[in-house]
Amino acid sequence: MEIGVVGKPNVGKSTFFSAATLVDVDIANYPFTTIDANVGVTYAIAEHPCKELGCQPNPQNYEYRDGKALIPIKMIDVAGLVPGAHEGRGLGNKFLDDLRMASALIHVIDATGRTDAEGQPTDYHDPVEDIEFLEREIDYWIYGILKKGWEKFAKRIKLQHMKLEQAIADHLSGIGVTEEDVWEAVHKVGLPSDPTKWSDEDLLAFVRELRKTNKPIIIAANKADAATDEGIKRLVEEGKKRGYIVIPTSAAAELTLRKAAKAGFIDYVPGSSDFKILKPMSPKQEKALMLIKEKVLDRFGSTGVQEVINRAVFELLNLIPVYPVQDENKLTDQFGNVLPHVYLLPKGSTPRDLAYKVHTDLGKTFLYAVNARTKRRVGEDYELQFNDIIKIVATAK
């Protein structure tokens, strides 16, 4: 699961990505060590069960700070969004390739309106247009993949009595489209089951719906520090009308805070409304931090960057953290580590899904599970809840 950061040039996309991935974790501990310059690790932050249960965890695949779990997430800097990117304009196919891998997108928009459609400085450009611009680029990109050889493809589906959902999902598997995604989009648009009857408009409407589930987008109304209240309000409202979560952000402030924290000058937990000064710094540095406090933290409650990441993971992607344990009383693994691992699973997942996530063998030999909070046995159809602690019982191999 990867989150892409996307936006036209000059909106602060790289600043957002740098800030979000400037984390003080040892990346080598995680399964996804950085392989590319534009891939990094960020984290989603959630309340940790130990806050409520009064335990002291020994995290192995996440971090624990101030009663919170910091759960690592892979992030991609999807550079190259320019008009015509869907045809390979700008950075060519690199943009599309990065886009292909992302499960959700953070669309960084310059909320001040001082960046034009191509990313050049301007007096005023309506930031609301940028929302539609990204939608169009993605829609036409998927449309382009489908449209190529569509007539032949549609005829084959019909003549060979292929399952429509499966055939299209197979065709679009490269961008992570599933049969359910296709089914949903077909039904939302109300398309005939015979694809040879789909018009070009039908195909476009279908692709639009597909994009909403396959590449869900959250909007970072960036440079909020330099934007007017009215400007932000309008972007939030217009985004909402189109079904988006819009969060005012100051990526530049977040980057400064994280750098200062990393250098040991301040204590700052991403997402919070304040920081603590730990050691003396130059008057210039101190002034910069005080400005951030006044113009960003006090005005918006936080820089917004962490909120965007959290809401992308927990709302947009609908993931929930679940902690598997071996001992439901001590909440430990076989080595006595308290709540060592956390897994993110889609809402609606079952204990067996969790078992598979831990290990394929555990999934295959799964018998039942125990909810460590209630000490009750739960069956296969139990729907896992946010921060559940689950003991999995499997047959001996």
Ligand SMILES: Nc1nc2c(ncn2[C@@H]2O[C@H](COP(=O)(O)OP(=O)(O)OP(=O)(O)O)[C@@H](O)[C@H]2O)c(=O)[nH]1
């Ligand atoms: N005021 C303000 N400026 C910002 C913020 N974030 C970024 N900037 C500035 O905006 C300019 C562009 O930032 P980048 O991060 O390079 O933008 P980008 O979208 O990655 O641009 P490309 O690399 O050209 O694609 C820089 O001068 C940043 O300092 C912010 O939150 N507030």
